[in-house]
Amino acid sequence: MFAHINVTPNTVHRQEYFLVDNMLQIEPTRIERDLLGEKQIPLHSYYGIHTLRAIENFKISGLAVGQQTHFIRALAQVKKASAQANLHFQKLSEQTSTAIQKACDELIQHPEAWQAAFPLDPYQGGAGTSINMNANEVIANIALEMSGHQKGNYHILHPNDHVNTSQSTNDVYPTALRLATYSSLDELLSVLKALIDCIDHKAAEFEYVIKMGRTQLQDAVPMTMEQEFRAFATLLKEDLKLIGQMRQLLLEVNLGATAIGTGVNTPPGYAKQVVETLAHLTGLPLKGATDYVEATSDCGVFIILSSSLKRLAVKLSKICNDLRLLSSGPRTGLAEIRLPELQAGSSIMPAKINPVIPEVVNQIAFRVIGNDLTITMAAEAGQLQLNVMEPVIAVAMNESIQLLTQGMQTLNQKCIAGIQANEQICLSSVMRSVGIVTLLEPILGHAKCDEIGKQCMRENKTVPQVVLELGLLSEAQLEEIFAFENLVSEIPSAENQLEQVS
CATH class of the missing domain: 1.20.200.10 (Fumarase/aspartase (Central domain))
Incomplete structure (x- = not known):
């Protein structure tokens, strides 16, 4: 692997040369930094360094967060509502808030088109911080591109300082999940x-x-x-x-709670405002937590x-x-x-x-x-x-x-x-069954029906056959007892009874 670095005023770009099948393949990258150092991010990628570290750390299931389009849409809705609320409280400029909202609209309207931008394994430590940062980075880079800037120019629009303003993973993730x-x-x-x-x-x-x-x-x-x-x-x-x-x-959502539910780093009234905004965006009767x-x-x-x-x-x-x-x-x-x-x-x-x-x-x-x-x-x-x-x-x-x-x-x-x-099988089973002797119990008594049932089993005969042989009932009586309407009982439901009364 060889490298060539190209420095521009806004960001550092790097070209990585990989030897594959005796052929050099060029993968342009950009350099991003965090508290642990720097990483080379594929230049075309909408995610950034936080997402890349999570990709490297959590190779667990082979699944990707991007496959859960309902969740991607929900994350974008939360971020858009937050951008609107932050504009209301002048925590973001109108230009920055508008750029973030437009980027969120892309994810809300076409989450399936952005699956590749959310490659994280859903199994991860950190309470969902990696997913929240994945969303912050993707939204920031979409907004930058739509504004005519290159991805990674975070001094213009930053994943944390702008997209995540007045938020924490601990209120964004639970709200999006709900x-x-x-x-x-x-x-x-x-x-x-x-x-x-x-x-x-x-x-x-x-x-x-x-x-x-x-x-x-x-x-x-x-x-x-x-x-x-x-x-x-x-x-x-x-x-x-x-x-x-x-x-x-x-x-019932906790958006506006930030880190532990105290609303740290949010202006007074923010929680109420952001939940109302999210309710308007989603069309759902959302309410803030008690x-x-x-x-x-x-x-x-x-x-x-x-x-x-x-x-x-x-x-x-x-x-x-x-x-x-x-x-x-x-x-x-x-x-x-x-x-x-x-x-x-x-x-x-x-x-x-x-x-x-x-x-x-x-x-x-x-x-x-x-x-x-x-x-x-x-x-x-x-x-x-x-x-x-x-x-x-x-x-x-x-x-x-x-x-x-x-x-x-x-x-x-x-x-x-x-x-x-x-x-035919169903009817034949009924007529061969000893169980229908139950219908004779009110007439002949339990003990006599026990005897009839035992004789049926012992001699492999049907209930009507044994009853006729014993002379207990006539054929006409048996036909009436075992008629369809008598074989099948039905208890009227409460709904049917109410209909009859009315």
Whole structure:
């Protein structure tokens, strides 16, 4: 490697020559300095020395912060609101504030176009300082370029002195994380609603499919497949409501708290002004924290929200367990439903089809449950006036939301929408089941029904056959008792009862 230095009045530029495959390749760089010394930054890069040091220090997961576009947009929104508030309090000149705001607009409007400018691994120490400085450097260099200056000319517009004015990582990062999480939940809730609608549609389709209900995997009493699927939808409707309620807690932010919640280095009234400005920019009903010191040190909101996501994951997994079981066979299992055939199921067994979509949703649920534990431990690990573990909370929360969103969409489109009922198998199972003897209990008594059930099992006969042989009831009576409308019970819901009253 060889070097050639070119000094200009504003910054130092350097050309690095690398020997690659016996050919010299030139990579122009610029020199940036911090408290530890100086570094050569690729001349085209919008990030600077703080980001480069973090890149070198945190080679952990192979992921990049830039992939989280919701978070990049949220960071830019926080920085833009801060630039406006700093202009209001004359902490920044109009020219500098305007330049910063225009740069932020680039990130807000096109976060996906700036992914390469945020190459940091999301797993990092420092409570998110590296990410905050990454944003400060990128915004500063975009602003410099848009103003006709070269990147790195920080004497004109500085990442710390201008972009980060009246801010600390400790209020910027938590606020951006809350905004990003709130935003990403929009899609999750939309996908969840679509899944519920699809299940409801299936329930209506299966209104007259009678089948056997089971407890402890043993025959219980008859029901309709509509009732079974409607219960799935009701399970998820509860979570649609709960997650929607819990995410409102994200709207309380600590922006303006700076380092530990005391608002050091901010003018009086700044916290109120910057939160109002951010609320206007985002269109969200944001409010400042009741206690900024508490809000800077506590991550309780993520425990509650993650727990809600875990609850959803557990319910989805339970539904998928049922789908796998109900579709088992297809010749030697329950085989009450048929799932869409999507791919060959075995490399050795011909004609085998597996329930791959429910299986993948099961695995997603396991991951979300694990992420919930990660978030719990990270929230617990806070010390004194700051919780430095928020980066892993951000990673786990983002992954849980994305996995659940994609998983539910896949479950809806690739599985639920194409489920078919094996009506004849379901009806045959009901009529062969000993469980229907329960309907005779009010007439014949519990003890007599026990005897009938035992005889059915012993002689491999159906309940109607044994009852007729014993002369306990006539064929006409049995037909009436085991008619469809009598086989299936229904407790009116509170909503239906209210409709009848009105």
